Amino acid sequence: MPAGLLFVYSDPGAAVPDAKFNDWADNEHVPLRIAIPGFQSWSRWTTADGERPTYGALYDLSSPAVLSSPPYIDLAKTRSDREAARVAQLVLLDRRTYTLREPVYPPKAGEAYDPHKPGPYMSVVEIDVKQEMEDELNRWYDEEHVSLLAKVPGWVRSRRFVLEAAGATGSEAREGKLPKHLAIHEWESMTAFNKNEFKEAVATPWMEKIWETGVVEMRRRVFKLMRSWDRE
Numbered sequence: 001m002p003a004g005l006l007f008v009y010s011d012p013g014a015a016v017p018d019a020k021f022n023d024w025a026d027n028e029h030v031p032l033r034i035a036i037p038g039f040q041s042w043s044r045w046t047t048a049d050g051e052r053p054t055y056g057a058l059y060d061l062s063s064p065a066v067l068s069s070p071p072y073i074d075l076a077k078t079r080s081d082r083e084a085a086r087v088a089q090l091v092l093l094d095r096r097t098y099t100l101r102e103p104v105y106p107p108k109a110g111e112a113y114d115p116h117k118p119g120p121y122m123s124v125v126e127i128d129v130k131q132e133m134e135d136e137l138n139r140w141y142d143e144e145h146v147s148l149l150a151k152v153p154g155w156v157r158s159r160r161f162v163l164e165a166a167g168a169t170g171s172e173a174r175e176g177k178l179p180k181h182l183a184i185h186e187w188e189s190m191t192a193f194n195k196n197e198f199k200e201a202v203a204t205p206w207m208e209k210i211w212e213t214g215v216v217e218m219r220r221r222v223f224k225l226m227r228s229w230d231r232e
Contacts, residue, residue, distance in 0.1 A: 003040075003100040004064035005161050007182070009053040011172060013091030018054075024086045025057075026227060032075060032083075033059060034231055038066030041115045045223035048121060048190060053092050056124070056223050058184075060115060064097050064164050087169075094168040098161035098182055101138075105146045107157035107186075116230050119156035119186025123193075126179035126219040133214030137181065140206050148201035149185060154192030158185045179217050190222065 012021040025044060033039050041060040047053075066072055079087075087093060107113035129137050146158045161182040168174070192198055211218075 002063065002102070004061035004066070004164070005098040005100065005182075006057075006059040006061060006067060007096045007098060008057040008059075009092065009094040009096075010055045010057070010090055011053040011092040011170075012055075012089070013170075013172070015091075016086065016089050021055075021086070021090075022226075024082065025055075028080065028083060029086075030057070030229060033072075034229055036066070036072050038062040038069075038072075041118075041228070043118055043228040044226045045122065046226050047221075048224040049222040051221060053094065055226075056221075058118075064099055067097055090170050092168065092170040092172040094166070094170075094173065096166045096178065096182075097164045099164055101160040101162055103142065105150065105158050108150070108155060113157060116228055118225060118228060119188060120225050121187040121190055122223050122225070123185045123187065124219075124221045124223065125183040125185070126217075127181045127183070128177075128179040128216040128218075129181070129210065129214040130216060133210065137210055137214065140210055141183070144204060144206055145201065148204070149198070152192050152195050152197040152201060154188040154195070156186035156188060158183065160184075179219060 010025075012018065030042050030044065034042055038061055039059055040062060041058070043058045045056040045058070047055075061067070127137065141160060149155055149158055161184070163178055163180050163182065166178050187193075
């Protein structure tokens with residue numbers, strides 16, 4: 001089965017100070033997932049673009065099926081009083097499950113890339129296109145876009161995913177269909193977005209054609225790495 005990704009957006013809201021939220025997330029919530037077989041990396045991120053949701057978390061999975069099997073599904077039954085209270089207080093807990101899309105473009109460091117130490121920044125791009133344009137979107141990513149991004153000084157890694165399931169809770173949860181396609185690009189710094197190579201990568205005739213004729217929705221966020229974990 002293909003590898004997967006659990007991507008979680010969260011926002012504590014005014015009722016939960018950031019210090020308390022981060023203490024819970026760093027010292028209880030994420031550590032509970034480190035020992036679960038099938039969870040392969042753990043990282044937390046905070047907004048670098050000033051937008052909300054404020055926080056993001058990424059968990060690489062051996063497959064999306066990990067989330068529907070013990071011991072992961074048992075976490076809801078065994079959570080502490082603090083864990084249950086904190087989750088209930090969040091104004092947003094938005095969980096998305098994805099399947100990794102092949103091929104995976106080799107990261108800048110090649111085999112030396114450490115998934116437990118992702119790039120300090122990431123841009124998150126969600127896209128929906130007309131059904132008849134999906135093959136062209138995939139060809140554009142595979143044959144042009146990622147290879148151009150890889151030439152940008154400061155690029156670290158790019159990966160693409162396909163949405164499998166999603167669910168959100170909290171007062172700021174919104175109903176509606178999410179974009180099917182997700183791209184996550186890791187960067188050494190946000191100055192990469194000002195490089196000529198980046199500007200050229202996002203202004204090609206092929207990209208403009210897809211945006212003008214096929215894109216139904218596009219969402220872009222930029223996050224800064226807060227912390228990542230190794231399995232001890």
